[in-house]
Amino acid sequence: MAGYAKEPTVVSKPGFNAAEDGVALRTAMKGLGTDEQAIIDILTARSNSQRQEIAKFFTQEYGRNIIEDLKSELGGKFEDVILALMTPPVDFMAKQLHKAMSGIGTEEEALVEILCSRDNREVGEIVEAYEELYNRPLAEHLCSETSGDFRRLLTLIVTNCVKQGVRNAQTEVHPERARETAEMLYNAGEGKLGTDEEIFNKILAHECFGQLRLIFEAYKEVSGRTIEQALRDEVSGELKDAMLAIVECVQSPPTFFAKKLRKAMEGAGTDDQTLIRIIVSRSEIDLGNIKRDYERLYDKTLESSVKNETSGDYKRALVALIGGP
Structure with missing residues (x-):
């Protein structure tokens, strides 16, 4: 990912006590009425791993599933936030992908946001979680719900991550190859009549984010224009959105x-x-x-x-x- 000092807004609570939180949550949900503020105060101020410990305590101490209890006490969008907080992050992303492809129509924007913004390791973990949750390869589901070059790009990202781990860690950058790859992109788009989407797909799905950053810088020297300007002119529709998402996430x-x-x-x-x-x-x-x-x-x-x-x-x-x- 782009090299920036990450600032979370939620961190692990110092002096965390799963039993204490578990008892407080049980109290907030027991009897008449629900103490929603207590639920907010606890769950928004704990890390996901701490929330999983609270869930474990709940089962051991009360023989209850905290998710089921929360579902029965809460409703609407508030319930959606709390259940999202209680789900392990990779499972949450896998469920969001599944939701985006279920029912009539496909939410392409959600697919792009989840798959094009993450590095190899993160996508690989989501792919594994998906198969575990739904007993179906993510790539196969994507193939049935998308089409054309857009489908090729997304399935390349997913299969690369699983099979070869092609998008290696961002440390593996090769400055000497950046210009050569930038020239390939130029020759596949601005430098010819028509566009060779396959070359764009291959490079954007294969190269790690650190390498892509170098390629995009080199592209400016080769073309005199930014890669974003080129993509807006050379590709369209969902494919353009997906490629621009990768470019934006490489940069920031x-x-x-x-x-x-x-x-x-x-x-x-x-x-x-x-x-x-x-x-x-x-x-x-x-x-x-x-x-x-x-x-x-x-x-x-x-x-x-x-x-x-x-x-x-x-x-x-x-x-x-x-x-x-």
Whole structure:
């Protein structure tokens, strides 16, 4: 991934005690009414691994499944946030991919956001989790739900990660190869009539993020234009969105996610699924960086935007994860 100091907004709680939290959560859900604020206070201020320990304690101590208890006590978008927090991160992403491909139509944007923004190791873990949860290879499901060059790019990313681990760790960069690869991209697009999407797919899916950063810099020297300008001219539709997502994440994942959050909240209605997915999944990675980029890009805080778009316990839970007042 791009070399930046990651700032999570949720970290492990010092002096954590799973039994203490488990008892407090049981109390919050027992009897008449539910103490939603207690649930928010505990679960938004613990790391995912700590939440898994609380779930284990719940089963051992009460013989109950905390997820089932939470489902029976909560509802709506607030329930969605809390259940997302209680799910191990790779399982949560695998479930989000499955959801994006289930039912009528496919949510291509969700597929792009999840698969094009992550490095080899992260995609590999999601692929494994997917097969374990659904007893079906992710690549096979993607093939049945997408088409054309877009399908080829996504399945290349997924199969590369599993089979050969082609997108190696970002330390394996080869500056001497960057210009040569940039020339290949130029010759496959701007340098000829028509576009050879296969070359673009191969390079963007195979090379690690560190190497891609060097290639994109070299591309400017070769072409006199940025790779984004070239992609906007040379490819279209979902394939263009996927390739631009890779480019943005190579350059700055926080900027990519800040723009995604903005898009989820602008216009009529809110894309709550995307809002929840990004805030929950990035809270332990770089939500602090995303907040800063959001403010820089839109001249308003992420907290204020979320507060305008949400309400009640749902709002309180998201704001707690963002680290707002």
